[in-house]
Amino acid sequence: MSEAFEPNNILVTGGCGFIGSNFVRWVVREHPGVHVTVLDKLTYAGNPANIAGLPADRVELVVGDICDAALVDRLVASTDAVVHYAAESHNDNSIADPEPFVRTNVHGTFTLIEACRKHGVRYHHISTDEVYGDLALDDRARFTEESPYRPSSPYSSTKAASDMLVRAWVRTYGIAATISNCSNNYGPYQHVEKFIPRQITNILCGMRPVLYGDGRNVRDWIHVDDHSSAVWEILTRGRIGETYLIGADGERSNIDVLRAILRAMGLPEDDFDWVRDRPGHDRRYAIDPMKLRRELGWRPAHADFDAGLVQTIQWYRDHESWWRPAKEATEARYREQGQ
Ligand code: NAD
Ligand code: DAU
DSSP, X not given: XXXXXXXXXXEEXXXXXXXXXXXXHHHHXXXXXXXEEEEEOOOTTOOGGGGXXXXXXXXXXXXXXXXXXXXXXXXXXXXXXXXXOOSOOOHHHHHHOOHHHIIIIIIIHHHHHHHHHHXXXXXXXXXXXXXXXXXXXXXXXXXXXXXXXXXXXXXXXXXXXXXXXXXXXXXXXOOOEEEEEEOOEESTTOOTTXXXXXXXXXXXXXXXXXXXXXXXXXXXXXXXXXXXXXXXXXXXXXXXXXXXXXXXXXXXXXXXHHHHHXXXXXXXXXXXXXXXXXXXXXXXXXXXXXXXXXXXXXXXXXXXXXXXHHHHHHHHHHTHHHHHHHHHHHHHHHXXXXX
16 A cells, blocks of 8 residues: 555645535545645536535635646646546536537546646546446446446546546656546535436426436446545555545446435325436446455445435435526426437
């Protein structure tokens, strides 16, 4: 194991999105000595309210683009580490219009690792299990760090490309980088375009939830705070050049998750509509997190998915003013796509 790395200042890209903002909140809570600079373009998915109320002497927001090399260079020059969350993150959007995905996910990553190379700054790359493609429903296999890259969607292929850039920059230029590939996150501040918040907010709006395809697709759910704690362990104690898979043994079919939401919200389990499937829809994701557990001793704190789901439903009940402004535009986009 590498010696512990203890950053005083970190640059978090995409820190106004779902997972990035939860990470910023987690760091402020768990590591009082660390100052966080957030670099975020505030796309439709970025919301400054996600980090509102955090102490001004701990968190600074810089609104800007990770593809802006001059800005990135200036910010990277004055930080101890970069944790790179910023991305176009939604599969359905990538199918409708892949261009911003190539730009932000590939060119944006290139811009950041070039700056880290120039300034000798530690870099942690946030990626996804989707780079490994999908698994069959009747297969017991799970993804490991050795699984071949087999991305299916424009989104996952751009994430895979960004991972490849990081690996090449480690080998060729010796940048001090690590990569993590995590499974599906859930929790507060997730955009209403994503599966769990979409169904909860549909119900809160008096609309029926919607399920793609046959509903049997499996995702491996992890609470967003567990993702944050894992990233911190990798950033501070992970081996340079290594990839770590992050997962919490949370495999569930979409229809099971939807039924759990309906039950928890007091509705019949069949109170939803089937809609057109997503083109190229990955069947099953599953993470084997043994390397992370064995090497760094990491364990998820939120092992009870049903309890986490109930808390998440309550969060959306309590924060209508947060999600309501995005709901109509999101559903209009889905209607255009027949979903
Ligand atoms: P999100 O869409 O909620 O947030 C993305 C953030 O990035 C937003 O704040 C947005 O404004 C910002 N951003 C987008 N383009 C930018 C640019 N060019 N410059 C600066 N900022 C920009 O995404 P998320 O779900 O929080 O995902 C965060 C990261 O985690 C992504 O890299 C994603 O691939 C990865 N990931 C997500 C999941 C998941 O379940 N959501 C799982 C594994 C990995
Ligand atoms: O696995 C990690 C990935 O998880 C991340 O890399 C992505 O950024 C993140 O968006 C997520 O990708 P998915 O495509 O798995 O998530 P999404 O929430 O879009 O969909 C989850 C599942 O639910 C998927 O099988 C499609 C299905 N679905 C989705 C929506 C929005 C529905 O059945 N109905 C819906 O309305």
